[in-house]
Structure formats: C-alpha cells, structure tokens
Amino acid sequence: MAAPRSAGQRLDHHTLEKYENIWFGIATVMILLLFVTVLASFFSGTYPSLNGEGGHHITGVKNGRLNPKNFAATPFATPGLRQNADGSYEAFVIARAFQFEPAVLKVPVGQPVTIHVTSADVLHGYFIEGTNINATAIPGQVSSFTTTFRRPGTLNLICNEYCGTGHHNMINSVKVEVQEP
Amino acid sequence: MTTSPVFSPNAARETPVISDAAYLGSLKKVTQYYIVTALLALLVGTLMGPLQALNYGGINVYDTPILKALLKSYYQGLSLHGVLNALVFTQFFISGWMLYLPARDLGMRINMKFAWFTYILMTAGLLVAAVPLLTNNATLLYTFYPPMEGSPVFYIGAAVMVGSSLLVVGQVVNMWLRWKRANPGRVTPLVAFMCVATWMMWFVAALGIVTEVVFLLIPWSLGWVAGVDPLISKTLFWWTGHAIVYFWVLPAYISWYAFLPKHAGGRIVSEPLARLTFVLFLLNSTPVGLHHQYADPNISNAWKTVHMFLTFLVVIPSLLTAFSVAASLEDAARARGGKGLFGWMTRLPWGKPMFAAPVLALISFILGGAGGVVNASSTFAPVVHNTAWIPGHFHITVGTATTLTFMGISFWLIPHLTGKRLPSVRLASAAVWTWFVGMMVFALGMHWQGLVGVPRRALVSGAAQNVYKEMPIQIPQMLTAISGMILLVSMLLYFYVLFRMLLSRRVDDGEVSSPIPYSEVISPASPNLAGASALVRYTEPLMALWGVALLLVLLMYGPVLARLFANAELVPGWRLY
Numbered sequence A: 001m002a003a004p005r006s007a008g009q010r011l012d013h014h015t016l017e018k019y020e021n022i023w024f025g026i027a028t029v030m031i032l033l034l035f036v037t038v039l040a041s042f043f044s045g046t047y048p049s050l051n052g053e054g055g056h057h058i059t060g061v062k063n064g065r066l067n068p069k070n071f072a073a074t075p076f077a078t079p080g081l082r083q084n085a086d087g088s089y090e091a092f093v094i095a096r097a098f099q100f101e102p103a104v105l106k107v108p109v110g111q112p113v114t115i116h117v118t119s120a121d122v123l124h125g126y127f128i129e130g131t132n133i134n135a136t137a138i139p140g141q142v143s144s145f146t147t148t149f150r151r152p153g154t155l156n157l158i159c160n161e162y163c164g165t166g167h168h169n170m171i172n173s174v175k176v177e178v179q180e181p
Numbered sequence B: 001m002t003t004s005p006v007f008s009p010n011a012a013r014e015t016p017v018i019s020d021a022a023y024l025g026s027l028k029k030v031t032q033y034y035i036v037t038a039l040l041a042l043l044v045g046t047l048m049g050p051l052q053a054l055n056y057g058g059i060n061v062y063d064t065p066i067l068k069a070l071l072k073s074y075y076q077g078l079s080l081h082g083v084l085n086a087l088v089f090t091q092f093f094i095s096g097w098m099l100y101l102p103a104r105d106l107g108m109r110i111n112m113k114f115a116w117f118t119y120i121l122m123t124a125g126l127l128v129a130a131v132p133l134l135t136n137n138a139t140l141l142y143t144f145y146p147p148m149e150g151s152p153v154f155y156i157g158a159a160v161m162v163g164s165s166l167l168v169v170g171q172v173v174n175m176w177l178r179w180k181r182a183n184p185g186r187v188t189p190l191v192a193f194m195c196v197a198t199w200m201m202w203f204v205a206a207l208g209i210v211t212e213v214v215f216l217l218i219p220w221s222l223g224w225v226a227g228v229d230p231l232i233s234k235t236l237f238w239w240t241g242h243a244i245v246y247f248w249v250l251p252a253y254i255s256w257y258a259f260l261p262k263h264a265g266g267r268i269v270s271e272p273l274a275r276l277t278f279v280l281f282l283l284n285s286t287p288v289g290l291h292h293q294y295a296d297p298n299i300s301n302a303w304k305t306v307h308m309f310l311t312f313l314v315v316i317p318s319l320l321t322a323f324s325v326a327a328s329l330e331d332a333a334r335a336r337g338g339k340g341l342f343g344w345m346t347r348l349p350w351g352k353p354m355f356a357a358p359v360l361a362l363i364s365f366i367l368g369g370a371g372g373v374v375n376a377s378s379t380f381a382p383v384v385h386n387t388a389w390i391p392g393h394f395h396i397t398v399g400t401a402t403t404l405t406f407m408g409i410s411f412w413l414i415p416h417l418t419g420k421r422l423p424s425v426r427l428a429s430a431a432v433w434t435w436f437v438g439m440m441v442f443a444l445g446m447h448w449q450g451l452v453g454v455p456r457r458a459l460v461s462g463a464a465q466n467v468y469k470e471m472p473i474q475i476p477q478m479l480t481a482i483s484g485m486i487l488l489v490s491m492l493l494y495f496y497v498l499f500r501m502l503l504s505r506r507v508d509d510g511e512v513s514s515p516i517p518y519s520e521v522i523s524p525a526s527p528n529l530a531g532a533s534a535l536v537r538y539t540e541p542l543m544a545l546w547g548v549a550l551l552l553v554l555l556m557y558g559p560v561l562a563r564l565f566a567n568a569e570l571v572p573g574w575r576l577y
Helices: A013-043 B021-055 B065-070 B074-106 B112-134 B152-182 B190-221 B230-264 B271-284 B301-313 B315-335 B343-347 B353-376 B389-395 B398-418 B425-452 B474-502 B534-539 B542-566
Strands: A080-083 A089-096 A099-101 A104-108 A112-119 A124-128 A134-137 A143-148 A153-158 A171-177 B267-270 B520-523
Touching: A013 B267, A013 B301, A013 B315, A013 B520, A080 A104, A089 A104, A089 A124, A112 A124, A112 A134, A134 A143, B021 B074, B021 B112, B021 B398, B021 B474, B074 B112, B074 B152, B074 B190, B074 B230, B074 B398, B112 B152, B152 B190, B190 B230, B190 B271, B190 B542, B230 B267, B230 B271, B230 B315, B230 B353, B230 B398, B230 B542, B267 B271, B267 B315, B271 B315, B271 B520, B271 B534, B271 B542, B301 B315, B301 B353, B301 B542, B315 B343, B315 B353, B353 B389, B353 B398, B353 B425, B389 B398, B389 B425, B398 B425, B398 B474, B425 B474
Parallel strands: A089 A112, A104 A171, B267 B520
Antiparallel strands: A080 A089, A089 A099, A112 A143, A124 A134, A124 A153, A153 A171
C-alpha cells in the first residue's frame, strides 16, 4: 500500500514501479516459504502420506492393481485387520455401495497400521472423522497408507465421494482398542 | 479528472471505428445471444442453490412432494446446479465476452457466419446434454467420474458444447494473427492481448477433458469398449479441471484491469504488469491439476509435490493483480480527495453497481484465494478434501469473484449491446450487495462445517444415522441455511432487473450511451514494439509462449499419464442413481 499522501497528489509511474517490485518480491518470498513449510510438515510425518505406489507386496495385487470382480485371489477376500509374522499390522477394507467391509474395523491403539482400501463398484471416499485420513477408494486399484491411532474409542468412517443415491448413508466405524496380549 | 490530449499515451483507448453498421449489429447480436443464454443457465442453476443450502442447514426439502415431482434426488439437483452454473453459464458468458472484446479492441472483421455457427453448435450441445440431466439419466455431478455411468447422450452433448469453445479460440487467435500481419511492429492493445492469452490458456487446458470424453467415455458409454480406468479419467479431468477455474477468473480479471478503474474514476496502474500477469497464467495454469488428487493412489508423491510447487507459483500473478487493482482504486479515491492510509476507501462509489460488483468480487477472491493456497498444500488437503470446506471455498471464487463480476459487466454490457437502459440502479446495487453478503455467510458456514468433518456433495440432512446430529455444527448449519435465503433474494432481485432491462425498448445508441469503459493508464505500453519496455517485448510473441505452455503441460503430465496407461485396469460401469 502506498504511503499516505496529500489529497489531489496522484500516483506516478516511478513511485509505482518501486512498489510493484517490492510487492513482487514479497509475493515470491511468501510463496517459497509456504512451499518449504509444507515440505517440512511432509517430512516430519505429520500426515499419513499415501504410499504413491501402494500395495505392491500384496498377494494377487500387481502394480497396485487388482480385478474388482475377483477378490478371492487377494487378502481382500477376508476384509479386516491381520497381524503379520513380523508383528506389523495390516488392514484390508472394501468399499461398496453403500457400506464398508468390515462394517466395524478394529485397530490397535498406539501401533502403526497399514490400511489398504479398494472399491468393488464405483469411486468411494475413505474419510475418518476428526483425523486427516482421507483417501479415494478406486475399483481395480489399492490405496495404501500407514497411520497410528493414538487414543482408544470409536470413530465415524464416512464415504465422501459421490457413489449413488445412498451415498449419504454410507457411514461405518473404526474401533480403536487396546490390543489383548 | 483532467481531459488529456488525444495523442497522449496515457489517454483511455478508443475503439477503432467500424463503419459497417450491419456487421457491427450482427457482432453485437451474437454476443447478446451468448450472454443471455449464459444468464438463463444461471437462472435455472441458481434456483437449485437454496435447496442445497437448506440441506447443509439440516433441512431436507428434497423429500417434499413438489420437489419429488420435479427432481428424482438431491444428487440430480446438485448435478444440474454444478453443470449449469460452472460449465454452461461460465462458458457461454466467456465465449460472448471474449469474442466481442478483441473484435472491438482490434477493430477487426470476423466471419459472422462462423461466429453464429459456433453459437448454434454450442447451444445444440447444451440442449442435447440437458435431456439426460433433466431425466435423471446423467446424475453424475459436475465431475462425472467413471465408473459411475451416464447416458451416452450426456457425454456427446457435453463434448459438442465444450468442443465448440475451441472454435472460439480459433476465431479469436485467427483475428489476432490477421491484425498482427496488418500492423507489423505494433504492440497488441491490452484488452485484446489479455483475451488472446486467456483463450490460448483455455485451449491447452481443454485438451484433458476433451481427450477424456471423446476417446474414453463416449466409446465406453456406447458399449464399444468393455471398461474404463477410473484413475486415468480422473487425471485427465483434473488436467482441465483446475485450469478451468482460471478460465473462469481471467475474464473477470480483464474487467478488473481494464474497466474497473474507469468505473471507479481511476487509472490502470501498469500495462506491462498486466501483460506479465496474463503470460504467467498462460504458462502456469494447467500443469497443476494433481493437487486435486492427493488422495488418489498410484501417482507418485514426487509428481504430486511438483504440481503443488507449480500451484503455489500460479498464486504470484494473482497477487500482482491484487496489487494493481488496489492501486487503481486508491488512485481513484485520492483523485476524489481521499486521505489517510485506509481512509481513502470511503471515497469510492460504493453505490454504483458497475463498481461495487467487481470490487466486492475482488474482496471475495482475496479470501477465496487464500483458502485455495491452503487446499493446494498436500499436508493440509487430507483434512479438508471432499468436506463441506471445499464448496465453501469455490463459492467465494467462481461463485462470487466470477459470478458477481459478470453480473456487474451485464449492467453496462447489455445497454452497450442493445441500447436498452438499466431500469434501476438501486435494485441492481441491492442485488450485488446481497449476493456478496449471502456468499460470505455461506462460505463461513460451509468452511466451518467442513473442518468439523461434514462431507461435501451428500444429502446430510437425510442421513439415516445420527452422525451429523451429534456433531457440534448447529451454528454453521444455521448460517448456511440463512445464506441460502439471502442468495435467493439476491438472485430474484438480479433477474428482475435483468428481465426488465431485456424486455424494455431500445432507446439509445449503445456506442454513445454506454461505450466500452476503457480507462486511462499511468504506465502505458508503447504502441510500437521498437520503443516498448523489455517486459512488453518479451510478452508480445504469444504464439511462441503458447507453444511453451503446451510443452510445459506435456512435461508435467506426460510421465504421470504414461505410467497410468501402462498399468491400466479397466473396470465395468455402474448406474447407482
């Protein structure tokens, strides 16, 4: 903004050019700072980044793709949580009009869980209320991300991608509980 | 205001004289047809608006007998609202506005048969696509993501309608090239320059959606191919889908840069800066679409981050615009005796609808743009992606910045084209202010609900579970419901003024009574390239810059799409509405 000047005195070309350059500099620095701060939060792991190329190690899933009409050959045949031999947790979720399977996903508190989501029909959204877990469920593809639930309790799992007339009723839950030893 | 001598470079531009009255009449008529068709689409589209606002106010009106007879579902109403407002209204208005302006600014003759053919084709596409939309055979929302499948008639109609806009691109670019040949060594006048750059940007942007619809969706919906890869389609959609928002806002920028200073009584700040802004948009508007796909799998985080960086860069020309327009307004206010650091604002003609509409639009866009930077940040996006926050955001960008500016333009452009008079400045002003206030309240309610976790595009008022009744959203729900009513009043006022104007008699010569409101310039560009500043010389070769823009998009999308095509997984279509 220009400095106050007396009434009637109007802006001229030279004053403007100076302000323009200052403004351009401020704008550029601001944008770069924003970018750096986003990257910083990215690397400090404050959000469950989608593994860009998810689901590569899953049986029956190739390049993150699978046949949505044949889940039998994949772990999606039995949706839900499982513990691997090395003690890590994985969960498999199917979205279909108009519910998620399993309807209640039980996950351990305080342990990292890798969640794999796919769809059996159209696009769905996998959004856990009150968290930043927000992924698209695509038929024929697997979305995978790793997250840690820190507090026990039941969270609403809401479909947030239009999937037909029953879209607004596609709400299930995630139950975070202390793991029985 | 002092009158400057005619030869002064700072004087307001005067349009070259067109002596052929029949040609000028035809040019004005085709423009008027585009604008009126656009506003009729806006009428039907905005009529749906209050219904969606009430839904987010917790009131489900879609189950009332009257509406049940008209619309099959909330989702059909929402599809109509999105397609008519964001695709039809914008594209028709822009096609008229940005065909007329360069033709007048350059004083060129264009082939009127071709111009009318384009209008008829675009309208035919619209009418064809409207049938499945109205009969619930294309309830796919604005984004029509496969594998949700609509009638092939919808995809074909939409392709014809959107494809027609490319004919306008051809006609405007051809007109500009003919002008360049006839005027070697001359600098393109500012308004024509901005229009040509915007059309070039739109051509690069439209390639994505045209490819998706013509090569993937039409064959699939006709049953010629077994399936569709939803992620490839979505990626092509957002190739266009983000750049299209600049296609909506740049025509408003043209009005803010070139004509708003005149309405305010000020001057354009800097022509070279305006040119730079539009070139930056030409280069940088399109290769940013992946920021709509942070939540999608099978696209690497590296590419998402590159697109995020480019999205941030495209903020710079908007910040330059904010500076320029604010400086124009300050210049105007000080000329009227405005004083102080902010006190000058009171000296602006706030009661003038041609002035208030673009300025309120600009204020709205500052807030909308700031929210946009938030949405584009990949670490913040998962918190708001597909929540009510997003419609809150784009109703203060396209829903206010663009729509309100276009309303303001219609108040002087229709008298200019037809020689009719604006029937009531007070009612026009009331329409403008209520739209602004209504949208601000709507944005507050929706952003708030989105942060709490209410999803977008859902009949939340009709949900079977109690999830939304248990959320702490009573206040924002009330705000959203009230905003819908304010906006209903606003649109009734606006369309009352518009129809009274359109149905009145021609009384003036529009060229005299309501000329194109060109403004004076503080820092003009020299009329000849030889004497122009470096910035003007480097921004002038738009054809070369167009090529660079295309190359940049291919670089930023090529590898991503190549990988998706290599791993394509075709899935069958579904109809769940």
